[in-house]
Amino acid sequence: MTRSRLRDLGITIGTLPPGPHNAITDVPGVLVGHATIVRDEPTVARTGVTVIAPHGGQSWEDHVFAAAHSFNGFGEMTGLLWLAESGLLSSPVVLTSTLAVGTAYEAMQRYPFEHGFVHATGLPVVGETYDGYLNDLSTPHVTRAHIHQAIAALADGPVPEGNVGGGTGMICHEFKGGIGTSSRLVACENGTTYVVGALVQANYGARADLCVAGVPVGREIGPDQVPQPGPRPLDMGSIVIVVGTDAPLLPLQCRRLAQRATLGLARAGGVGHNRSGDIFLAFATGNHLPVPMDDPYPLHMLPHGQMNPFFGAVAEAVEESIINALTAAETTTGAHGRMAHALPLDTLQTIMRRWTPESPCTPCY
Amino acid sequence: MTRSRLRDLGITIGTLPPGPHNAITDVPGVLVGHATIVRDEPTVARTGVTVIAPHGGQSWEDHVFAAAHSFNGFGEMTGLLWLAESGLLSSPVVLTSTLAVGTAYEAMQRYPFEHGFVHATGLPVVGETYDGYLNDLSTPHVTRAHIHQAIAALADGPVPEGNVGGGTGMICHEFKGGIGTSSRLVACENGTTYVVGALVQANYGARADLCVAGVPVGREIGPDQVPQPGPRPLDMGSIVIVVGTDAPLLPLQCRRLAQRATLGLARAGGVGHNRSGDIFLAFATGNHLPVPMDDPYPLHMLPHGQMNPFFGAVAEAVEESIINALTAAETTTGAHGRMAHALPLDTLQTIMRRWTPESPCTPCY
Amino acid sequence: MTRSRLRDLGITIGTLPPGPHNAITDVPGVLVGHATIVRDEPTVARTGVTVIAPHGGQSWEDHVFAAAHSFNGFGEMTGLLWLAESGLLSSPVVLTSTLAVGTAYEAMQRYPFEHGFVHATGLPVVGETYDGYLNDLSTPHVTRAHIHQAIAALADGPVPEGNVGGGTGMICHEFKGGIGTSSRLVACENGTTYVVGALVQANYGARADLCVAGVPVGREIGPDQVPQPGPRPLDMGSIVIVVGTDAPLLPLQCRRLAQRATLGLARAGGVGHNRSGDIFLAFATGNHLPVPMDDPYPLHMLPHGQMNPFFGAVAEAVEESIINALTAAETTTGAHGRMAHALPLDTLQTIMRRWTPESPCTPCY
Amino acid sequence: MTRSRLRDLGITIGTLPPGPHNAITDVPGVLVGHATIVRDEPTVARTGVTVIAPHGGQSWEDHVFAAAHSFNGFGEMTGLLWLAESGLLSSPVVLTSTLAVGTAYEAMQRYPFEHGFVHATGLPVVGETYDGYLNDLSTPHVTRAHIHQAIAALADGPVPEGNVGGGTGMICHEFKGGIGTSSRLVACENGTTYVVGALVQANYGARADLCVAGVPVGREIGPDQVPQPGPRPLDMGSIVIVVGTDAPLLPLQCRRLAQRATLGLARAGGVGHNRSGDIFLAFATGNHLPVPMDDPYPLHMLPHGQMNPFFGAVAEAVEESIINALTAAETTTGAHGRMAHALPLDTLQTIMRRWTPESPCTPCY
Secondary structure: OOOOOHHHHOOOOOOOOOOOOOOHHHOOOOEEEEEEEEEOOOOOEEEEEEEEEOHHHOOOOEEEEEEEEEEEEOOOEOOHHHHHHHOEEOOOEEEEEHHHHHHHHHHHHHHHHHOOOOOOOOOOEEEEEOOOOOOOOOOOOOOHHHHHHHHHOOEOOOOOOEOOHHHOOOEEOOEEOEEEEEEEEEEOOOOOEEEEEEEEEEEOOOHHHOOEOOEOHHHHOOOOOOOOOOOOOOOOOEEEEEEEEOOOOOHHHHHHHHHHHHHHHHHHOOOOOOOOEEEEEEEEEEEEEEOOOOOOEEEEEOOHHHOHHHHHHHHHHHHHHHHHHHHHOOOEEOHHHOEEOOOOHHHHHHHHHHHOOOOOOOOOO | OOOOOHHHHOOOOOOOOOOOOOOHHHOOOOEEEEEEEEEOOOOOEEEEEEEEEOHHHOOOOEEEEEEEEEEEEOOOEOOHHHHHHHOEEOOOEEEEEHHHHHHHHHHHHHHHHHOOOOOOOOOOEEEEEOOOOOOOOOOOOOOHHHHHHHHHOOEOOOOOOEOOHHHOOOEEOOEEOEEEEEEEEEEOOOOOEEEEEEEEEEEOOOHHHOOEOOEOHHHHOOOOOOOOOOOOOOOOOEEEEEEEEOOOOOHHHHHHHHHHHHHHHHHHOOOOOOOOEEEEEEEEEEEEEEOOOOOOEEEEEOOHHHOHHHHHHHHHHHHHHHHHHHHHOOOEEOHHHOEEOOOOHHHHHHHHHHHOOOOOOOOOO | OOOOOHHHHOOOOOOOOOOOOOOHHHOOOOEEEEEEEEEOOOOOEEEEEEEEEOHHHOOOOEEEEEEEEEEEEOOOEOOHHHHHHHOEEOOOEEEEEHHHHHHHHHHHHHHHHHOOOOOOOOOOEEEEEOOOOOOOOOOOOOOHHHHHHHHHOOEOOOOOOEOOHHHOOOEEOOEEOEEEEEEEEEEOOOOOEEEEEEEEEEEOOOHHHOOEOOEOHHHHOOOOOOOOOOOOOOOOOEEEEEEEEOOOOOHHHHHHHHHHHHHHHHHHOOOOOOOOEEEEEEEEEEEEEEOOOOOOEEEEEOOHHHOHHHHHHHHHHHHHHHHHHHHHOOOEEOHHHOEEOOOOHHHHHHHHHHHOOOOOOOOOO | OOOOOHHHHOOOOOOOOOOOOOOHHHOOOOEEEEEEEEEOOOOOEEEEEEEEEOHHHOOOOEEEEEEEEEEEEOOOEOOHHHHHHHOEEOOOEEEEEHHHHHHHHHHHHHHHHHOOOOOOOOOOEEEEEOOOOOOOOOOOOOOHHHHHHHHHOOEOOOOOOEOOHHHOOOEEOOEEOEEEEEEEEEEOOOOOEEEEEEEEEEEOOOHHHOOEOOEOHHHHOOOOOOOOOOOOOOOOOEEEEEEEEOOOOOHHHHHHHHHHHHHHHHHHOOOOOOOOEEEEEEEEEEEEEEOOOOOOEEEEEOOHHHOHHHHHHHHHHHHHHHHHHHHHOOOEEOHHHOEEOOOOHHHHHHHHHHHOOOOOOOOOO
């Protein structure tokens, strides 16, 4: 089955234009790398690691303003105490499987010192979602080597989506989920155009709640059409959302962006279920904070009054990232023969057409 | 022009059943009272006061668990420091005009002591949105007497909506806005049915962003069809959302509900504009905390694992409250001949029909 | 009885040098103004208003980075939602009596628009502590005119302390309390010397808990020596602490300073009693954020690594501000003949000498 | 050199009585276990693991109300997102070395499922401080087996202090630090006596700042008397504080306790240096929250008005815990021949006597 990105199906989210790759890598200097682990022996592995690195991978010593928001905290993202205290993201961000957090944490503590970043803080940022339906968790799969592999794979340009990297074993709205990304261009009143990008590791939600551009797609695709994953707690899932921009935002402006990720999640049908870890992190590369530094840093700050289009851009990019994860992910068979079926693309197109009247209007949002 | 509630137009939000009045007053013991101030002399007044009182108006000495969430903080809600510290709502909640906060605050400090509630804290909860487009703010309109009048009007049962009380002068998605309310019944796994109610003072948003049940209603109604209010900063508006339930929730569970109000706002098209005060407060009447008290309070707490339907209920009730504010509010002429036009109900119905295919599916969400 | 400042008694707090006035006004551009209301007819008034204005009183349109911290939230400080969202203090700070919050709020909403600050936010910052023991609260004393009077009195240089302004009726550690201030000079690694100033409205605490430079002064002064105020709940009191610096700090660095005010309060014997509103606000004038602004603001940010001496400076300046409030305040008779006695200065000196061995060491901290 | 507890030296902190063991284990059901790793080959190890387990080690399925407070966030404590969201501590708490967080995290994820706690959340709470001065971090020392060993060692009764468990390699106020504990009995107005206990992993601070009961002990002990550790950033240290009580407190009441740990730290001379991770966690065992649960939990909540003595108890127990860590810890030689010297007990006694006049008063606080 050939998979696709949402826009290539003729379906558009929102009104703002995407960047050239419609990906978080449209933010200059932001790199993404995956390590995908798929094997059936000795135990079934459907898991992996995704790394997002701002400032061209130099963020261990060229800090980036950032902030996090927890929409529902049934999950882990390490490093948030210092992030909140300092407003600084001082490492790349790692997304992986719940049971790989410890391994990833230790690897990310040691990596910078092994690679000459002597001023690293040793407080890694590792997020996770739970892939224990498709991925056999009885034995660890992710090793330090996979973290290194994902870092080595860091690149700009197009970003592989779906069941890759940390998203390999994920399930979203009871379809096969995983990694998705999108971006928007924001033309600011001051004449500058900035980029807002999002990347999600999408592993949450009930099928009935899935919406695409306001259309209740999930309700239109019954289990007779596309089987659901077997019995698993509907609320056992999570979504980690990373938002980046090249605008010169301060940490608390990043927090405003992080909280706006809720809008995109809400539009796609997320409700922050009780056992869902819906953790959002936003960073802004418009300032550089190299360490060590003696003198006060010279910075810029976008006036708050110009943030409105960024809020809309985050909402659109996050919604589209989630749907991109679904349209890119492929039907996957995992541990114990369990299956997660892909969202059927032709069905999606049919539903979208049926719910959109012939009118000059674009779809909702 | 006869106005209506959304459901009376045949339009449904979500899937959960509403309570008997489809209002926050469906939560037993929750009372609502309005004082509406409309006059043209000596200066134009289009303003008022709305009071929401849990525990039958006894909350000054029969505290209620509660929590607040700020989606965007360009606004005031007093009393939140103690609310956050204690988890207690120890007074009714007042919603009014921005420039009436001081008057309402002082009135609410003195009222309980004048009425025998000797254990009141003196830390009132007063929220506001800005009605300076229709309401002439050059002179104060709201007096202590209006606060008393709204308290005297506290009642259960149906709640007047639209341009009443604190909502009298409000504008929402560039239509006439104001007060709206709705409720949902939540059948819990433990066999108990609880009520979730919402009440909004809606004064935010751009027309193009308005959605109803996933349909982009705002974009379909151009300024040629319904004029927009005159030049005013699109982001100069706010929404205060009050959520109540009779479930036995602890304060941090109320915070979970308060944050879920974001979902309903997002579905209706809110993005938390920079100069919007989007402040949400949730309370739970399932426990009583009378003061003074010597012994530990006996309480109950709903297990977190049973909160999922409450999250959906909040989203639905908030979205419907916002739309109810719009369908109830009447076209209003205010200061300097400025007008805010009502959302045309027949047009709304036509749009909804056009965007909903003949199918057994209910609309989005 | 001649009152004094602590240092004039030969008692020193900490090791850092104070600024020229040992007051928050040592921070360039920071002004303080009091309006003191003392009268016996028609009802007894022992109350007032204190205003702290950074950026020479222009902060309505020349915003200042700031943050607040609540050590115990039984109190009100308005305007904190926008302060937290934006990181901006966009008005002077008003400290007054609990029951004057409403009046002060409305006065501060209208004042800027009446004085040409057309870009003011209308979200005033008003803090309070409770003076109902000495001050008859049955009728309001503070009027809009008093707010204006305190603003008109804004000045740099030495700051009147003790029972003046908002501190007029306050009681601290069961002695007469009120307003106190202090400052410290911080020589930064980068060669620049910055000022850290504090101003407190001190109205909290049990006598037995009072310490001065580590010495248990309160325990040494029994009620036989100095009578305590009559029966009042020991925990019915509060302290508002305002910290200012001219260093170029971002909002979250201000939050770090605000939280460090806890250290000074702890050293003086505060424990954050249940019904104490211990609310701290810190601002940094090292950046100017004029409004409106189209282009990104050029800013500077002190590296976090250079903040340690600021933390110590806040602790010292806050502790000394509290003790200055006590050594400056005069014995006061108020409503119903109630008395609050001043801390006796000679006794204080005797105790300090007795607890300090002849040694080259300075006292604790 | 024989080491001691502070009280055995005749020095008392505060006025409240300690529990029978003057330890966090005085809180019924609270167990503590250490695994201490001291060896010189193949690389020098001075490190370990300490586990604190409420509810008799059953907290994986018998949850405990809890909350955390970050006084300065340069550190890691995992699991805080769910702790904040739910108010529940759903595992024991692990304290260890910074570079052992990953290992401890993974061990604590797997342990409960390997031991029949099928309803565990998989979100461990692991805190850390940095022992890289004495402990050679070039190779990992802590393994999963050490976590298991510390769990196996869980016991009530007296708690080994000083250089044991997670405190093995720690340095505090430039003396040898580590683990310390203390407790206080709180006689509540309602007639019940509750216990408040604290346990610290103390690894922070400059010598000059150390105070004991208000006396500037640190300044009195120069480097000529007791050598300081070699060059290391003065602010490279941290303190993790765990507070427990058997009172029936809700999560936000635990947060109030957690924040009060600041008082004890301030009294001992902590200032929350920039690179110090001063993270506090408080739990209350007065309620049991077993999982799974269908019906609402029956709970009790101590009225806020009775919390004041708890606040004082936390301050005292935390201060004494820190000093106990110092009086118990032994001079240690670690990696590269580096030394951390113990606080000399006779000198401490001499200083305390010299600074305390012959008077019926107890020392400060």
